[in-house]
Amino acid sequence: xAGVTQTPKFQVLKTGQSMTLQCAQDMNHNSxxxxxxxxxxxxxxxYYSASEGTTDKGEVPNGYNVSRLNKRExxxxxxxxAPSQTSVYFCASSERGADQPQHFGDGTRLSIL
Amino acid sequence: xxxxxxxxxHVSVSEGTPVLLRxxxxxxxxxxxxxxxxxxxxxxxxxxxxxxxATLVKGINGFExxxxxxxxxxxxxxxxxxxxxxxxxxxxxSDPPGGSYIPTFGRGTSLIVHP
Numbered sequence: 001x002a003g004v005t006q007t008p009k010f011q012v013l014k015t016g017q018s019m020t021l022q023c024a025q026d027m028n029h030n031s032x033x034x035x036x037x038x039x040x041x042x043x044x045x046x047y048y049s050a051s052e053g054t055t056d057k058g059e060v061p062n063g064y065n066v067s068r069l070n071k072r073e074x075x076x077x078x079x080x081x082a083p084s085q086t087s088v089y090f091c092a093s094s095e096r097g098a099d100q101p102q103h104f105g106d107g108t109r110l111s112i113l
Numbered sequence: 114x115x116x117x118x119x120x121x122x123h124v125s126v127s128e129g130t131p132v133l134l135r136x137x138x139x140x141x142x143x144x145x146x147x148x149x150x151x152x153x154x155x156x157x158x159x160x161x162x163x164x165x166x167a168t169l170v171k172g173i174n175g176f177e178x179x180x181x182x183x184x185x186x187x188x189x190x191x192x193x194x195x196x197x198x199x200x201x202x203x204x205x206x207s208d209p210p211g212g213s214y215i216p217t218f219g220r221g222t223s224l225i226v227h228p
Contacts, residue, residue, distance in 0.1 A: 004156070040122070042203060042220040043157075058215070090156055098207040098214040099145040099164040104156030 002026050006091050006105035013081045013112045021076040021108050023091030029103070030096045032074035033058075034066060036087040037107070043090065049074055050096060081112045115140045117206045119219035127227045132176075132191040134222045136204035139185060146187045147205040147216070148178055157203060163187060174198070199226045 007022045025032065030051045035043040045058030047066040055066050063085060065077045074093075078085055088109050092102040120135040138144060145164045149157040161172025168180040178189045187204060204219040 040220060042218040044218075045215060048215065092157075096214075099162070101147060101159045101162055102149075102157070102216065104149075104158070106154075106156045 004091055004093055004103050004105035006089075006108050008108060009106070010109045011111070013078075013110070015082060015112060017081050017112075019078050019081060019110075021078075021089055021091075021110075022073070023075065023105060024073045025091075025093040025103070026072065027093060027103060028071070029093035030071070031094045031100075032068065033092040033094075033102065034064075034074070034076045035090045035092065036060065036085075037090060038087050046076065046089075083112050086110060086112045115142075115144060115206045115208045115217050117204050117217055117219040119202075119204050119222050121222050122220070123223045123225065125225040125227065126194045128196055129193050132189070132194045132198065132224065134189040134202050134204075134224065136187045136189065136219060137185055138187060138204070138206045140206055140208055142208045145207045145214075146178075146180065147207070148172065148176070148187075148189050149203045149205060151201040151203065151221075153200075160189070160202075194224075194226050196226050196228065199224055 004025045033048040034046040049055045049068040052071045067075045088107045091105045094100045094102045116139045118137045147162045148160040151157045161170045163170045163180045171177045201221045205216045207214045207216040
């Protein structure tokens with residue numbers, strides 16, 4: 001009963017290092033999302049993928065890239081990490097459609113020094 | 114364009130008293146509306162959703178919300194708070210533009226429950 005699995009759960013990076021956050025879902029969902037959560041800001045959408053083979057920018061895409069590897073997996077890459085990217089990152093998936101709820105992973109806590 | 118405002122950043126109640134978390138939305142369509150709960154160090158979990166059926170929606174753990182179109186509100190309530198309800202709550206609105214949707218999240222309300 002895994003749902004959405006994110007790895008790693010915690011990571012500390014130095015400024016300028018690169019890193020890929022992994023996300024996989026086992027619910028056969030079409031749509032997947034990456035969010036960042038900062039205190040008092042709610043969740044802000046970084047990138048989303050409405051279906052396999054497509055990706056689109058969200059509200060805060062600068063400094064990030066994504067890959068929809070297949071229907072199950074959606075990765076988020078930081079090419080050159082900056083302290084402003086210190087945050088908690090959540091991956092989510094859903095069926096396509098405005099009335100479909102999202103299913104979330106437990107998050108990746110990322111600190112950039 | 115859609116937007117959502119959670120009117121309180123923090124709500125404090127005593128155990129056994131009612132809970133009210135307020136949410137107003139803006140949408141050009143007939144939106145779908147959701148409430149999610151986030152416990153510490155966990156991901157978000159769906160509490161309930163409204164999708165143009167009954168205006169009073171019942172969710173998990175005794176929570177319910179009422180859709181009021183005239184007031185553009187979707188407030189979350191519970192008759193009696195439990196200590197385990199202490200968490201962050203998010204109101205979310207979703208429009209159906211062009212077949213794919215991008216949900217918009219409120220900034221969250223932190224519910225504090227005192228013994």
